[in-house]
Amino acid sequence: MNQNIEREANDLLLRRRRKPIDEFTKMGFRVGVKKYYKKGIPKVKINGQILFEFFVLSYKVSDWGTLIPILPPYHELPSFAQFLYSYQKEGETILEENNIK
Secondary structure: HHHHHHHHHHHHHHOOOOOOHHHHHHHHHHHHHHHOOOOOOOOOHHHHHHHHHOOOEEEOOOOOOOOOEEOOOOHHOHHHHHHHHHHHHHHHHHHHOOOOO
16 A cells, blocks of 8 residues: 555656746746856756745744745746756857857
């Protein structure tokens, strides 16, 4: 019985579809890519920075007084593949605007 539950959970994870990118997400990616493009920052870190700048729901104060960002559930966040698409698209635009080849 446990194997059936695990198999169903794995099937759900494999078939999970992301929601289409809305205007707010496009704007967040656009601003974030313009801010961090060509600064030698890895794309994974840029994606994380964008998530923490534009998708934080609220903050929680830890026992030591530091703010901990609260993000939406994983399935509601844009995927890394969606970020990469936006990064490539916006990167080309940035290069064209600055006449960089």
